Ligand SMILES: Nc1nc2c(c(=O)[nH]1)N[C@H]1C(S)=C(S)[C@@H](COP(=O)(O)OP(=O)(O)OC[C@H]3O[C@@H](n4cnc5c(=O)[nH]c(N)nc54)[C@H](O)[C@@H]3O)O[C@H]1N2
Ligand SMILES: Nc1nc2c(c(=O)[nH]1)N[C@H]1C(S)=C(S)[C@@H](COP(=O)(O)OP(=O)(O)OC[C@H]3O[C@@H](n4cnc5c(=O)[nH]c(N)nc54)[C@H](O)[C@@H]3O)O[C@H]1N2
Ligand code: SF4
């Protein structure tokens with residue numbers, strides 16, 4: 001018997017917890033938390049189910065080319081040579097006829113994008129998209145406008161925080177394991193945690209104070225909290241005078257938004273809002289108003305997130321212990337890890353097909369608005385888009401209204417999917433390039449940013465079980481076929497790692513010992529008086545944003561009361577369960593599917609009575625032509641306007657036998673929400689559906 005342990009990075013979701021993979025005789029025995037990193041905490045249920053994912057045969061096992069009508073699942077097995085030649089020939093022809101910008105690529109974000117982003121740039125296209133239109137677009141863009149920093153430009157010093165406030169950030173189900181642990185510790189140590197949601201959940205259960213709010217009214221609460229801090233003059237004056245501009249304009253804007261006004265809108269008592277603001281002021285700057293994570297909520301979301309950052313600024317918590325701290329990386333430790341993207345040429349044009357940078361000047365180009373891609377493909381405007389490379393991403397399940405998205409896909413000359421699963425996208429693809437799993441491959445070096453930055457490496461633990469390949473190989477091979485070899489200067493992953501670490505004192509073998517390379521012994525703090533790095537034009541936190549003013553976009557917009565719902569109408573709100581990842585990553589996992597395999601719809605007791613349904617009954621859900629039948633769960637602990645369900649069910653791919661046909665696809669019911677908003681997000685929770693008792 002041979003036993004080995006490899007340190008790596010979990011790939012069962014995007015939190016990327018450091019792991020230890022124990023392998024016996026070439027087979028994964030167990031996947032644990034890496035004892036040398038992040039306190040050696042254990043994994044969440046999904047991480048622990050990585051072994052089950054590895055030994056599941058229900059995944060694409062070799063490259064395939066479509067051999068029948070799109071969406072019928074007719075594919076023929078081909079060699080990697082043939083698949084890559086096919087893709088490269090088509091891409092070369094498309095570039096010749098329409099220019100390189102005719103290729104769009106989307107992915108799931110994160111640090112392991114280097115190989116495919118390099119490929120896209122070297123090919124010459126600016127049309128790179130992430131999944132963020134349905135995740136963090138509005139909060140990211142809001143922070144860029146307020147502080148000139150991306151959303152993750154700051155981390156949360158939860159351990160030392162004295163009062164954490166969150167609006168619908170479901171810490172204990174929508175997990176980031178280390179953050180959940182820190183928050184529990186903080187609460188156990190006497191810290192306060194105030195939570196607002198539209199329904200009770202496990203996070204509400206752990207909160208010291210919890211309020212159920214009317215959906216879409218959080219902005220009124222946030223403006224009222226700002227109002228209290230300013231009218232009672234209990235904000236952090238020294239910090240604000242050093243670092244915040246536009247205070248007078250903000251003060252004027254929030255005048256009408258009193259706690260009494262917010263109470264009328266949200267249902268949260270005015271007294272609660274006043275006391276909350278006062279308690280935060282008393283504990284500032286060791287307080288955090290969490291700006292949110294999956295913030296693709298409503299059309300007004302951008303201003304809600306700007307308001308949340310404004311609260312943090314008034315409480316002076318930037319770079320304060322227990323507040324929001326600047327994320328430090330290798331650069332702050334004098335270390336430069338080389339990335340292929342740094343040697344890739346700039347695309348032939350910077351004009352994006354979604355209009356960001358041209359008609360939309362206030363949003364960042366780095367993430368894009370994928371919801372606009374189908375429109376660009378169909379209209380050919382601003383120019384033809386003919387090919388789409390979908391990398392570890394399943395927009396047919398994660399963006400609202402898959403049928404509308406499919407109309408765009410149907411017009412493409414080439415549609416390539418690289419996945420480890422039979423995703424909804426893979427099922428529609430022209431070519432499937434199956435990647436090997438995270439346990440079977442080594443990826444590029446990633447940064448664990450924070451007060452004590454580290455380098456981390458996902459390292460191969462076992463041999464691929466099928467004819468699948470890692471991304472570093474796939475994009476090098478595609479690049480070779482298109483004459484782009486020079487941008488992939490390696491033959492093996494070890495060559496690549498050597499290249500990446502050249503100029504540092506580290507070697508790839510250094511990752512073998514513990515899986516991570518610490519870059520500092522002590523925490524790194526910037527000087528709060530002189531050293532804060534706000535990358536706005538003024539170098540300050542801007543309550544009136546120079547960038548927005550130049551783009552003709554107001555810095556603050558009036559609170560708009562959510563539309564009144566008719567009888568039988570509900571707002572469809574969705575979220576995560578602790579045992580699944582998003583849509584298609586784990587729904588078919590043998591172990592996790594056994595624990596949660598369906599998504600009942602939760603509604604309030606009074607509404608259930610009015611509809612004549614009781615717990616466990618079947619209901620019909622309708623939004624335009626989208627109709628579905630699901631099971632109802634009745635509870636007192638949800639806002640009466642809301643119907644809540646778990647995201648990611650209603651799988652249409654027959655080869656996923658455990659998840660196929662189970663539950664209801666929320667994305668299909670969110671018809672009509674495939675539009676842009678001021679923050680670049682899809683207004684996912686603005687979808688209104690009609691419910692009746694199923695016949
Ligand atoms: N287990 C698990 N963990 C995950 C993930 C996963 O798929 N599974 N995904 C990861 C990813 S990519 C992300 S982005 C994060 C997401 O983490 P979260 O941002 O916490 O996102 P959700 O799970 O969508 O939870 C959103 C919460 O907001 C509430 N909500 C909706 N509308 C409103 C409103 O108008 N007001 C208020 N106050 N609340 C509202 C919902 O009821 C729900 O409880 O989770 C991460 N962690
Ligand atoms: N209605 C509604 N919509 C939502 C949400 C919601 O709560 N409600 N949540 C939103 C959020 S927060 C997010 S982040 C998005 C996520 O949306 P997506 O990014 O589309 O998430 P997944 O469905 O997990 O799809 C990721 C794809 O990557 C594949 N994959 C996993 N691991 C690997 C790998 O190692 N290599 C490769 N090549 N592929 C891999 C999976 O099989 C899956 O097909 O969804 C959003 N959409
Ligand atoms: S939160 Fe869970 S699934 Fe995500 S990386 Fe960590 S252990 Fe893996």
Ligand SMILES: [Mo]
Pocket residue numbers: 134135136293294
């Ligand atoms: Mo997300």
